[in-house]
Amino acid sequence: NAGVTQTPKFQVLKTGQSMTLQCAQDMNHEYMSWYRQDPGMGLRLIHYSVGAGITDQGEVPNGYNVSRSTTEDFPLRLLSAAPSQTSVYFCASSYGQLGLYNEQFFGPGTRLTVL
Amino acid sequence: KQEVTQIPAALSVPEGENLVLNCSFTDSAIYNLQWFRQDPGKGLTSLLLIQSSQREQTSGRLNASLDKSSGRSTLYIAASQPGDSATYLCAVAGNQFYFGTGTSLTVIP
Numbered sequence: 001n002a003g004v005t006q007t008p009k010f011q012v013l014k015t016g017q018s019m020t021l022q023c024a025q026d027m028n029h030e031y032m033s034w035y036r037q038d039p040g041m042g043l044r045l046i047h048y049s050v051g052a053g054i055t056d057q058g059e060v061p062n063g064y065n066v067s068r069s070t071t072e073d074f075p076l077r078l079l080s081a082a083p084s085q086t087s088v089y090f091c092a093s094s095y096g097q098l099g100l101y102n103e104q105f106f107g108p109g110t111r112l113t114v115l
Numbered sequence: 116k117q118e119v120t121q122i123p124a125a126l127s128v129p130e131g132e133n134l135v136l137n138c139s140f141t142d143s144a145i146y147n148l149q150w151f152r153q154d155p156g157k158g159l160t161s162l163l164l165i166q167s168s169q170r171e172q173t174s175g176r177l178n179a180s181l182d183k184s185s186g187r188s189t190l191y192i193a194a195s196q197p198g199d200s201a202t203y204l205c206a207v208a209g210n211q212f213y214f215g216t217g218t219s220l221t222v223i224p
Contacts, residue, residue: 035214041216042215043204043212045211048211058211059211090159092159100146100147100208100209100210100211101146101147101166101208102164103161103164104149104159104161104206106151106161108157108158109158
């Protein structure tokens with residue numbers, strides 16, 4: 001198993017550009033989520049999904065969109081990048097729709113810089 | 116809103132020492148608590164998961180305890196090694212996952 005994979009590893013954008021961060025898992029996990037990690041603030045939840053076709057907002061959803069067309073993939077879209085979105089982005093997954101009950105597995109992260 | 120605190124923010128110990136990392140949370144209505152390790156520039160690796168009905172979990176030299184009523188968890192690392200140097204994060208699962216800001220551990224050879 002590859003576990004949770006994320007692409008790209010690094011990305012530099014200019015203000016106003018859009019892009020999609022990719023996340024995939026091969027563990028047949030229903031629950032998937034996106035976090036951002038900023039110095040001194042810990043990880044904060046952006047969006048999550050409890051299964052294909054179902055998504056919901058987390059703590060800091062503004063400026064981001066998600067969709068879940070398959071169990072395996074959960075892409076995160078930045079609509080119009082801003083310097084405040086410079087961060088490290090992590091995707092995570094866990095077993096079952098009640099993913100909160102179960103162990104989370106994390107991808108290696110995408111380091112995004114917005115100029 | 117759940118608040119998760121980890122103190123100290125940084126810790127430096129000599130090799131071989133036993134140590135305890137602390138995690139506290141404000142809302143005791145949690146499903147579980149999970150400890151992670153994060154190496155510089157890397158993702159999070161799960162260490163231990165304690166369900167809300169459990170008091171502790173052990174894996175090798177690691178032992179994690181949970182006192183839900185007081186809102187506290189500890190991660191005990193026995194016989195520390197330089198390879199244990201990393202940032203250790205705790206996360207609680209309530210209506211979502213909430214993370215602490217971590218303790219940066221350095222084990223000096």
